[in-house]
Amino acid sequence: MVDITYHMRKDMRHRKRISRGAESKRTPKERRTFTLSSESIALLRDLCAARPGSPRKSVSAVLDDLLRALDKQRKRDAVDQAVTSFYDGLPEPAQAEEKEWGEFSLAQFLDGPG
DSSP states (O other), X not given: OHHHHXXXXXXXXXXXXXXXXXXXXXXXXXXXXXXXXXHHHHHHHHHHHHOSSOTTOOHHHHHHHHHHHHHHHHHHHHHHHHHHHHHHTSOHHHHHHHHHHHHHHHHHHHHOOO
């Protein structure tokens, strides 16, 4: 009996150590209060209920995920805009050369190996 209790305690300490490590990787949270329309609250609750994974996922976590996804998309859009601006700003001869390289690459890709 003593041996079993010892191993159980050892296992519990190991699990605590692992869970503490996971917590240290989390972004610190900040408590805020917002006033939202009833439609927005209903949408957040629906998204929370439909979310795969943990059934206890909070509405705050869903809102945080939405905001992170929005930020990620905004950053992606900024990169796309920068690339577009770069190519639009090239002189005509350079644009023609880029177009030729693009057509060549596309043809190689569509033909496949071989």
